[in-house]
Amino acid sequence: MTKIKPTIHSTYTQAGVDTEKEEKALRLFFKWIQKSFSFRNNIGVPLLNRKYFANVIDIGGSVGLALSTDGVGTKIMIAQMMNKYDTIGIDCVAMNVNDIICVGAEPICMLDYLAVEKIDNHLMEEIAKGLYQGAKIARITIPGGETAQIREMIKGAVGSVGFDLAGLTVGLVPLNQIIIGQNITEGDVIIGFRSSGIHSNGLTLARKIFFNDAGVSIGKYFDELGRTIGEELLEPTHIYVPEIMEVIKSGVRVKALINITSDGFLNLKRVKKTKIGYIISDFPEPQPIFSLIQKFGNVSDEEMYKVFNMGIGFCVIVPNNEIESVKQIARKHNVDAYEIGYTVADPEEKVVIEPKGLIGKGDQFYKMRQNSCKVK
Structure with missing residues (x-):
């Protein structure tokens, strides 16, 4: 059995975003909204x-x-x-x-x-x-x-x-x-599309870390970024419509499409298919903004991969024989695409990020103990 070491606290919560309370409130909210379906x-x-x-x-x-x-x-x-x-x-x-x-x-x-x-x-x-x-x-x-x-x-x-x-x-x-992951099977491949940076998620935490806690000015130049912190955080969110629509229309057998926004890589669990787990086995180096956030805020890996896109803004799940077709379309649109993982049979429907030794269960990532990182 995999042993899990839980995170002590969430700095995103300290910044003012409590996703657990939000989900509880949404359940109450939706209890009434769904009654409109009968209309x-x-x-x-x-x-x-x-x-x-x-x-x-x-x-x-x-x-x-x-x-x-x-x-x-x-x-x-x-x-x-x-x-x-x-x-x-x-x-x-x-x-x-x-x-x-x-x-x-x-x-x-x-x-x-x-x-x-x-x-x-x-x-x-x-x-x-x-x-x-x-x-x-x-x-x-x-x-x-x-x-x-x-x-x-x-x-x-x-x-x-x-x-x-x-x-x-x-x-x-x-x-x-309609594509909602209903046809995912064990052995399908997860292809990650590069993000343009932080996109539009996690800014509350980033602002707290840089401007409130560290006292960094919006015009502070960082060598790692090659520009000011303000310019980096304001970089527009990449729009994936052109490349993803071409993937769909090209006849590629797309199993699932996942936008990596709030909740980070736990978004993989939103697909319809049950008893499937997601193994991230290879992860490209995130852009420098993420290492700066982690360094200045002393943010855990567990939180980073739940709050931020970490350099991968969108994921496409396809059969193994469609990998090159997807990458070719991405290259045509000047977007880097990486084979970052694969799907496995898993009744617990976990998301495992092997390079960081993280396991996502429920709505949280946890750090796995040494020698327990690999999930078969």
Whole structure:
């Protein structure tokens, strides 16, 4: 039996993000929301589990309507500290479309919600520039949205205008081609697509570590990064739509598509297939930002691989004979793709990161004791 040494505490919780409390609250929330399912008979019924990256609605016929919504989170505060707003819209698009492609759907449009402390022409135009650029990469339209002026509710960082930004994305997927991991088998291969950096997750912890605890300035230059910490943290989230849609349309037998966002590599466990485990046997060197976060914050490996993408922003699970096809498409789109692991039969449905001696059970990673790292 594998012995597990539990982590003592979570610095993400100390930073103000308590995922355990969130999950308990969501169960109470969803208890009421799911009652709405009875309001529609056949047409309009959600087909998937609420915990998946996106849901698919039966709209009649052979095509389903895929829906996903997300925001940018506290990366907005980095934009405020930098007084730079022309890329935050890219993050908003990315956070939405990267989720919706996880069901095999092609995103077609996104609605935005922009809440502001007060109307600021320059701010709104810069945000719109990013939304446009994100839409261009993802090949979607932005046919509408909502702007709310709520001065009493939203405040910006010192000297900036407060705002929040979120979106709702719509996609289409043939009902007989929905991908949620239902066909995964033992021996399938996990291919990891390189991230552009921290993306839009874990910024609350990163801000606490660098700016609150270490007292680093937003304009501090790091040799390891080749730029300032503010520029690094504001790097836009990579949009995986072009390469992933080409993988799907090329005829590659895709078993699962996983967006590595909040909960890090525990996201592998969100697929539908049961009694399957995930072994990460080879991991490319993460970008320097992650080692800086770990060093400055004394963050455990267990937490790093749960909170951050660690350099891999998206995973595709395919049969062994499809590896080169996926890598070739990734290269065509100038994205590095790595064979990072494989699936195994496992009633406990663990995620094992062998290079770090980590085992993911339930909603946590644990450090395995020496000589217990390998899982067969």
